[in-house]
Amino acid sequence: MASFSWIKEKKCHLIDRMKFLEENVHLKGLNNSWCFGCDISSKFKEIVMSKGLFEQYYASDQVCGAWELVKAAKNITLLTHSNADGDGISACAALDYILRKMGKNTETIYPDKPEFNYKRQPTNLLINKHCQMPQLIIVCDVANYERLYWPKEFHNIPMINIDHHISNSLNGKFNFINAEASSASEELYVVLHYWDANLIDGYVAECLLFGLLYDSQIFQIHPLQPRTLKIAADLMLLGADLFKLEKELLSNNNHKTFVFWGKILSNIKVAKNGTAAWVCITKKDLLDNDMQLRSLIGFNNLLSQICDVDVTLLFYEKEDGKIKVSLRSKTTDVNAVAKLFGGGGHTNAAGILTAKSMDQIVKEITEKL
Structure with missing residues (x-):
């Protein structure tokens, strides 16, 4: 006691x-x-x-x-x-x-x-x-x-x-x-x-x-x-x-990481209906910029600060070729979306790990939003 x-x-x-x-x-x-x-x-x-x-x-x-x-x-x-x-x-x-x-x-x-x-x-x-x-x-x-x-x-x-x-x-x-x-x-x-x-x-x-x-x-x-x-x-x-x-949590990124983030953000995609925005990062992107997966710490939180979309998604390729998806939202239940693809999490933050190709999983998830 x-x-x-x-x-x-x-x-x-x-x-x-x-x-x-x-x-x-x-x-x-x-x-x-x-x-x-x-x-x-x-x-x-x-x-x-x-x-x-x-x-x-x-x-x-x-x-x-x-x-x-x-x-x-x-x-x-x-x-x-x-x-x-x-x-x-x-x-x-x-x-x-x-x-x-x-x-x-x-x-x-x-x-x-x-x-x-x-x-x-x-x-x-x-x-x-x-x-x-x-x-x-x-x-x-x-x-x-x-x-x-x-x-x-x-x-x-x-x-x-x-x-x-x-x-x-x-x-x-x-x-x-x-x-x-x-x-x-x-x-x-x-x-x-x-x-x-x-x-x-x-x-x-x-x-x-x-x-x-x-x-x-x-x-x-x-x-x-x-x-x-x-x-x-x-x-x-x-x-x-x-x-x-x-x-x-916040101070582990050097200036090269922020330059890399800038390149990623320049390739951001936004859904036609304006409800979602996402970026895709491949192993080649990391290799070409001399970056490792740890350089992505905090990036999805930055992405979630976009004020004029409800859902933000970070797609990135792991070392084994599988695709990891991080979903963040203001109002949409992204846990329900993640569960459709074998993932899960919380109402406003969820994750997915899939063996599907980058193009395929991006298409399938964004069509559900």
Whole structure:
């Protein structure tokens, strides 16, 4: 059982944090000893269901059942999706750090090598294989089995599923899914608070805030929930440096990258009805300009700022020849469009990976808009 008695030990910024939580979650009158996890009082339920950080309330048997699995398991495997991104990687890095401090044996498995490198990574990382046989699997930021490393040996192992995709179809023993969360990292913050608030130290806060910033496009996604901003503020009070993390996301492009972006933008296409705009990038484009896929970090966010179209699409060719499509929108449900082509995601941001040719997939998708 976790309580807020730990706040007294850390003083300084955590005193400010208590004031923040009192003002935003209305915890006055609970004597600083209210509990998450396995001692969820009716008063706490009333608070989280009404106004505060935790709009989505998880039943106590779900919270405690998942936490008991974590405590009982010695070997725990963490999974995230293919082409792992800043959110899934950050959530796994936070959990890996926590579990190792608890004395667990951990493995983190990506189905393939990520296109981009991120500063915070799990320690025992494997690509499309496993070495240990886990007693528990925790999946972060994965909407379906097709994007998961999922050998038959894992099929009967209990799974905890932490995600924010509206299209999530995983069948975990315990599922913590909130489509209104900006990221899996945001929902992991909530789950960790239910389990034990002491688990979130400065490093974990840094991982979670990076994941939140990555998937929220630094608070630019629509719609952005007030809870996301409150949680970001709390993570800052716990020691995460928002300015440093924002700089990590935005300041990795040299002048050659911006010149390349300019060339890409000069080839932008706009649908005849004016509803969509898109660009296409091939392996040859990257090679001719001495660029790598990592040079595209942030480009689709720039593209989404075009004000006079509703949907923007970035088509790019991966090293294996498959086409990755990133869809962004202001009002159109691009998740519904992505699902038609085996992809998925969120209402205003989704992705597709296909073996179809560039010309074919561009034609088929744009005809659906």
